[in-house]
Amino acid sequence: MESIIVKGDTSLSGNVKISGSKNAAVAILPAVVLTKDNVHLENLPDITDVRTMVEILENLGVSIRRRGRNALDLTPGNLARVAPSYELVKRMRASYYFMGSLLARFGRAEVPIPGGCDLGPRPIDQHLKGFSALGADINIEHGMINLSAEKLVGAHIYLDVVSIGATVNLMLAASSAEGRTVLENVAKEPEIVDLANFLNAMGGRIRGAGTDVIRIDGVKELHGASHTVIPDRIEAGTFMLAAAATGGSIKVEEVIPKHLEAITAKLREAGAGVEVEPEMIKVESTGSLCASDLKTFPYPGFPTDLQPPGMVMLTAARGLSVITENVFDGRYNQVDELKRMGARIKVEGRTALIEGGGRLSGAPVTAHDLRSGAALIIAALIAEGKSQISAVEHIDRGYENFEKKLIGLGASIHRVSEKNLDSSSTSLD
Numbered sequence: 001m002e003s004i005i006v007k008g009d010t011s012l013s014g015n016v017k018i019s020g021s022k023n024a025a026v027a028i029l030p031a032v033v034l035t036k037d038n039v040h041l042e043n044l045p046d047i048t049d050v051r052t053m054v055e056i057l058e059n060l061g062v063s064i065r066r067r068g069r070n071a072l073d074l075t076p077g078n079l080a081r082v083a084p085s086y087e088l089v090k091r092m093r094a095s096y097y098f099m100g101s102l103l104a105r106f107g108r109a110e111v112p113i114p115g116g117c118d119l120g121p122r123p124i125d126q127h128l129k130g131f132s133a134l135g136a137d138i139n140i141e142h143g144m145i146n147l148s149a150e151k152l153v154g155a156h157i158y159l160d161v162v163s164i165g166a167t168v169n170l171m172l173a174a175s176s177a178e179g180r181t182v183l184e185n186v187a188k189e190p191e192i193v194d195l196a197n198f199l200n201a202m203g204g205r206i207r208g209a210g211t212d213v214i215r216i217d218g219v220k221e222l223h224g225a226s227h228t229v230i231p232d233r234i235e236a237g238t239f240m241l242a243a244a245a246t247g248g249s250i251k252v253e254e255v256i257p258k259h260l261e262a263i264t265a266k267l268r269e270a271g272a273g274v275e276v277e278p279e280m281i282k283v284e285s286t287g288s289l290c291a292s293d294l295k296t297f298p299y300p301g302f303p304t305d306l307q308p309p310g311m312v313m314l315t316a317a318r319g320l321s322v323i324t325e326n327v328f329d330g331r332y333n334q335v336d337e338l339k340r341m342g343a344r345i346k347v348e349g350r351t352a353l354i355e356g357g358g359r360l361s362g363a364p365v366t367a368h369d370l371r372s373g374a375a376l377i378i379a380a381l382i383a384e385g386k387s388q389i390s391a392v393e394h395i396d397r398g399y400e401n402f403e404k405k406l407i408g409l410g411a412s413i414h415r416v417s418e419k420n421l422d423s424s425s426t427s428l429d
């Protein structure tokens with residue numbers, strides 16, 4: 001276990017380059033098993049979740065050659081296993097994308113049931129309903145989901161809830177099903193479009209990604225391809241919110257501004273200055289922030305993944321702000337920790353009331369998940385005095401070089417192993 005020590009009273013200023021998208025990368029990597037040919041991927045973020053996905057692929061028999069820090073050559077020709085190891089799968093939920101891709105390639109997949117999660121209940125009923133509609137038999141026993149199909153046949157599937165995971169899994173499974181699949185009420189996130197672009201580069205026939213209806217004409221075989229992963233809009237949004245929260249000025253570079261419109265609009269509403277250029281967004285403080293309400297929704301709404309850093313920004317905004325979390329029940333892991341830093345927040349069901357404008361004070365706090373961890377780092381930067389954020393391996397799952405990027409923006413921050421924690425190692429003086 002490691003901790004990050006952060007010196008407070010810091011406003012972030014400068015330029016930061018955004019890495020490749022975690023959630024696109026973890027959908028694209030399982031898709032590699034759909035072909036026997038070589039695949040080249042670029043702009044993969046160097047984060048724990050991507051490393052775990054790569055380990056799962058290697059464990060299944062895919063040969064992998066690293067090309068520098070962010071690119072890979074993958075050769076799935078010799079792949080023979082249909083059961084990714086539980087030890088690897090349990091590390092990340094998105095490993096359940098191997099249900100869709102292995103089912104499509106081999107007509108069989110044996111994947112452990114995705115484990116419990118720190119964001120509240122996360123059912124997979126829509127994934128299973130879709131696999132079943134495509135003709136798969138599903139048998140769940142001894143903690144495993146066993147899927148099998150003599151052949152998958154295209155179907156018309158309406159998702160009861162808009163789900164990124166179900167959309168990805170069904171796109172993977174339907175890519176080589178016989179005939180046409182129509183997926184309705186699907187997720188429209190840019191990561192879905194990136195996956196569709198990758199599958200189409202492999203010879204897939206997928207239309208409509210980015211709208212709520214996706215049509216997939218199954219093809220007999222997918223071939224090799226080369227693909228560059230899109231920039232991570234959640235990482236970009238985290239830095240944008242951090243600029244406003246800390247009263248600083250950050251140019252967020254190598255982004256697709258269209259993917260960030262909900263964040264841009266919310267920042268302007270809260271009183272931050274935002275300049276948008278073709279691949280860069282500059283966010284700068286205009287003195288003080290005003291309270292505003294924030295509601296999370298599937299894309300193009302304000303992303304739930306940015307609700308925790310959004311909450312930190314609102315603690316710095318004078319007045320009463322209301323957050324409504326519409327995507328996950330109970331995604332308020334950061335609240336008790338922020339309260340330890342002096343934030344005035346009250347949660348009732350899916351609503352959080354934030355009485356902002358008071359000063360946060362540095363404290364020892366714990367990251368309970370990826371995004372609440374990033375939010376606590378931002379809170380620690382604003383707070384008076386020093387903070388220690390524990391369990392920061394959550395942050396490593398999804399932010400490439402987070403500390404290094406923050407140091408480049410003027411933060412005083414360093415990492416210590418929790419077993420070595422003593423007063424001298426935590427010092428920032």
Ligand code: EPU
Pocket residue numbers: 022023026094121122123124125126127161162163164165166187303304305327328329370371398
């Ligand atoms: N849902 C169902 N049934 C299903 C699937 C989902 O009821 O079969 C519900 C969920 O319980 C939730 C809602 O639908 O209330 C949306 O869940 P979704 O399936 O879209 O989420 P996910 O695919 O499990 C992805 C991201 C999350 C992000 C959510 C929401 C990946 C790998 N994960 O999760 O990212 O919070 O969409 O946008 O893409 C993160 O990056 O920190 C993260 C948690």
